[in-house]
Amino acid sequence: MIDVIMKLATGYRRSVFWLLTLITLGVAAFIPSITIDTDPENMLPDNNPQRFFHNEVKETFAMxxxxxxxxxxxxxxxxxxxxxxxxxxxxxxxxxxxxxxxxxxxxxxxxxxxxxxxxxxxxxxxxxxxxxxxxxxxxxxxxxxxxxxxxxxxxxxxxxxxxxxxxxxxxxxxxxxxxxxxxxxxxxxxxxxxxxxxxxxxxxQFGFEMFVQMGISAPLAAAVIFALLWVFFRNVRFISAAMIVAMSTVLITMGALIAFGFTVHIMSSMIAIFLMPIAVVDSVHIMSEFSDRYREKGNAKDTIKDVLGHLFTPMLFTSVTSAIGFYSLMLTPIPPVQIFGAFVGSGILLAFLITVFFVPAYLCALKPSTLEGFAQATHEEHKDGWLQKLGAVAARHAKLWIAFFLAVLAFAWFGIQQININDNPVRWFKPDHEVRIADEVLNDHFAGTYNAYVVFENTLDTTEKARSAVRDALNNDALSEESRDALSALLEQEQVNFNQWIIAIDDLLFSVGSDQLEPLERLMTELEQLNTASKAFQSPELLAYMSEMQAYLQTTGLVGKSNSLSDVVKTVNRELRSGEEKDYELPDNANGVAQTLLQYQSSHRPQDLWHFVTPDYKRSLMWLQLTSGDNQHVTKVVNAVDSYIQDNPLPANIEIDWAGKAYLNVVWQEAMVEGMLDSLISAFVVVFIMMVLLFRSVVFGVLAMLPLSLTIAFIYGLIGWVGKDYDMPIAVLSSLTLGLSVDFAIHFIERTRATFKQTGNWQDTLAVMFDEPARAISHNAIVIAIGFTPLLFAPLVPYITVGVFLASIMAISAIVTLIMLPAVMTAFSRLIFRGGQS
Structure with missing residues (x-):
């Protein structure tokens, strides 16, 4: 495989350059067609039952x-x-x-x-x-x-x-x-x-500012990474290879996303900033080892072939495992997160392909004098010994470090128990943003600017009962042929219109003999009762139930105010009687309710009535005003309603359901958390199997999983301890942690095994490992961590969150790898390195 790549990369350098240029420009041409989408509704699939119901309620009640x-x-x-x-x-x-x-x-x-x-x-x-x-x-x-x-x-x-x-x-x-x-x-x-x-x-507004942020963060990240690489390698021509790989990867991935017709959501807007640092990882490994080996060989082609021979397998596996970490997001039931995972995962694999073909071609195209100067400069730069001291400390106090890491794991476990799952689109802005200020000021004064709807529905099928009553009447032998024909004509109608049917039977009563009066009058009475039952929300008893629920919710302190059909009826009824507070109550019967509603329809805004009840009076909406749109708050409101219904069962044939933007946010958050857990577990298992296959050893497979396990546990434990809400960006970070933490472990373990085969001694192996291999890992960690720092200056909180935690993840993951693995390998060297001197 290495020979084929080298033949293509070095033998057809111009073709590699032109092909990469044409593909990049061709796919990137779709980027101007970008469509921004920040609607949280789209966090749920179109066929999601709650989303479907929410939209149906909006249409039915003209909300x-x-x-x-x-x-x-x-x-x-x-x-x-x-x-x-x-x-x-x-x-x-x-x-x-x-x-x-x-x-x-x-x-x-x-x-x-x-x-x-x-x-x-x-x-x-x-x-x-x-x-x-x-x-x-x-x-x-x-x-x-x-x-x-x-x-x-x-x-x-x-x-x-x-x-x-x-x-x-x-x-x-x-x-x-x-x-x-x-x-x-x-x-x-x-x-x-x-x-x-x-x-x-x-x-x-978030969508507008997100679009602006996309145009700022990615270029800033590129500039920061370029500066860091210059600090490490001090040669602009040399580090340009890594920057070309990163830019090509980002442009092709984003262009493909848009070309396939996907909209850019809050998560997919971060694809560029995620890929920019990740795409240079393999290039940094190649450049670090190339700079060390070129002084020995003095020939670019031989050096790069030797470097690829060492790095190809670990680079391939780190790319695949990182991609799997993101592909696992496709297991979540959240479409924007699925898209994000699919394209970042694909972008990582694309970066690997570009790296192994373009970087060898590029390095071989550089003049020998440029490479000589570069190798000499980097050799002088690399004479510091802090990494060797770190390795020595990790090995010397191996048992102490293991005990420390176990303590960190216990600390993380308790922190994870305290994680608070919460999100609110308004909190995506900084506290000093005008939208955030407006939200706080108005919710401080008003009953609430967030809406949730409790929808009551009468499930009694009165139409079928009406048809059944007519069919029963037809079986009565007392009816004449003319009466039977009249009733049969009613059954032939597609829809049951109670008023028309009652009028038709009433007319029939005037033209029949006395022997037919009893069955027809009985039928008309039954239809009148069904008509009343079908208009459930003209029932004073049902309206009283809704009013009592509203009063209960007001006592919880969770609902600022609620409005329902009951309030409309009480208000009109008061003015019809005396206009005084003592008459602010429901009428005694359904006819009284019907009268108040008829009066209300003579107002300047009769359409307002249909925001609270459907024209057939089979469904009614209770509008809850909330001062907070946080998922935790809305969940408490839902639980309060459930608790009330448990203590005060709903009237017969009445069911409730929820709608409203604030409630939909709860639905997709719950789906996301459950989906993220499934995806993380699935990816963890797949990566472990890959590690066992890569190293052909269960022991080394377990070793590779240790740093990422501790990193994920520590990061999420820390989130719990500091009280940071577990929101969408935080949830997605688990996949990145899994993918990149194992990256460092693979390189460390693979190089350790190869070195041990040469030295046959763990101490000598340790000394070699904390030279170029550890330097490459630390360089990569620094590049990725600092590469995300431009996000810290974003005006949008999710970007800041991602920046802070990704930088932390990279730093912690590298430190854990460079301390935990040497410590464990030292403590269990006889088990791990069989056949050599421990």
Whole structure:
């Protein structure tokens, strides 16, 4: 294999260069067609039941994604200037393309419900025109505080903030719409504070800033890696080989991702920054050994052939194991994570192929004088002995180090038990970002800007019962032929319309003899009962159950406020009776409920009713406002509802389910955690089998797994101890840890075995190992760790998280490899090195 590669690489150098150039440019040409996607919904497959239900609920109840615009006045928003500005911004928002203006909610767009007289109510705009003075503003305050549906929703309970809920046609337009609103707000002259938040804004703005970050982080990483390689090798021409490998790998991988039609999600946006440092790993190994051996041989072709002979197998296996670590992510049920794993894994294998063909060709193309100067310079640079001292310390205190590592493992185990699984798209921004500030300010004043929906559904199939009742009536011998024909005509209808069927039977009663009255009247009564049962959410008992659940949730402190059909009915019923608080209650019967709902439909916004109930009254939605979108918080709310239902069972034939963006985030987080665990275990087993096959030894296979096991345990234990939330970026890091930690172990063990065969003595082997091999490992660790540091300066928290933990993983993994393996090999040298002197 080595001979074939050398023949192709050195015999057809120009062809290798041109082929790499053409492939890189050809595939990279697709990059300008990039499409950004930051919608957390896409963390779940299209056919996911919860996602499907969520979208079906949005369509059924006409629920739209919303931008929340808030104004804060530390004294009170109920003043002439603030309310005038609110009216201005509200009217402007209505005029924007992409806004569902009919459903926009603000003081300027909602109804005030008051009593016109006994049994009569009046609907008028709450603030059709801005108030002309503060007295009018205070009158508006009185009206708002009298309407539970509006109070603490469009005006905060402390009266210091007011909100405009801007429903949008497409969440992809939220950033552009938010920018237009910011521009309008900037023209206002009052000193009020304005904020814009909402999950759609956070997600879309993240996408915009992510796109910018992609164009900054990867080039910065390339510059940092280039500088590091220059420090190590002090020759620009020589290190250019590694940089060309890295750049080609990144451009081809990202180009292929886009060419295949995949969108760039938060994870796939990190592909470039992941691959940039990883792609130079094999090049650094080759260059390190090449620089040592060239002084002995003095011939580039012979030297590179000798170097490849030593490094090809460990490089192949490290590339494959690293790729497996990322390919394991394809086992998760999260599409963006699957794509990320597939393309990073493929990128690592691509980097290996480019390295073994391009780097030999490139080195052989350099002038001998350039290589002589390079080899001499690097030889002088490598005379320091800190690595030899490290190896000696590891071997001299082997048992002490083993005890230390066991203690670290125990520390990690307890830390892992404390890991908190949590995520929230708003927290993807730094604390000083305008979106994060807006979220904190508005949720501090209001009942909550995060939404979750509890959907109640009547599962009773009244249509089949109605058909069955008609069929039973047909079997009655008292009915005439004409009556049978009339009833048969009803059964031929595709849908059961209770009102039409009842009217048809009522008409039939006027044309039949007295002997037919009893069965037909019995049928009509049964249909009327089924009609009432089908309109479950006109039942005072069911509405009372929902109201009691709302009251319970309010006591938990988890829900800022809840709104349901029950609140609509109570409000209208109060105004129909006396307009006083004592009549803020549900009517006594279904007819009373129906009357209140009919009255509500004469308002300026009758469509608002259908946000809470379907026209057939078979399904109803309870809107929960939450002050936090954290998964942990939403999970507690779900558990609170489950607990209430356990103590207070749902009425007969009623079921509930959940929808809303905040809830969907919980669904995909749970799927991710479970999927990540499966992928990590699967990859661990596969890598262990590969290690046993590579070394043809179970002992060496176990040795290779020790550093990565300790590194993964320590990193995740540390996450638990410091209280860092286990979110999506953290979850993905497990695959990188597995792939790259075993990389160092493979090189160390493979070179140790080869050296031991030559020396036959562990002490001499140790001295050799802590020269060039240890130097190559430390160089690679430094290159990869520092290569990720540009992420620390990103404005987006997931990028900072990845930067911090990847740098830590590389440093810890290299240190563990260079200390743990020598310590274990020293302590168990008789078992490990049979046939030689321990």
């Amino acid at each position: 739209h994604d919303m931008i929340v615009v808030g104004v804060v006045n530390e004294n009170s928003v109920y003043n002439q200037q603030t309310l005038t500005d609110l009216h201005t911004v509200s009217s402007y928002a209505e005029s924007l393309d992409g806004v569902v203006s009919d459903d926009l909610m603000s003081l300027a767009n909602v109804d005030n419900i008051t009593q016109e007289g006994p049994g009569t109510i009046r609907f008028e705009w709450m603030m059709k025109q801005p108030p002309e003075n503060n007295a009018e503003a205070r009158y508006i305050q009185q009206q708002v505080e009298d309407l539970p549906l509006l109070y603490n929703t469009i005006v905060s309970g402390d009266n210091k903030a007011a909100a405009i809920y801007v429903p949008i046609e497409s969440k992809d337009e939220s950033y552009a719409l938010a920018e237009q609103l910011r521009d309008k707000i900037s023209t206002l002259e009052s000193g009020d504070d304005w904020h814009i938040t909402g999950l759609p804004v956070a997600e879309d």
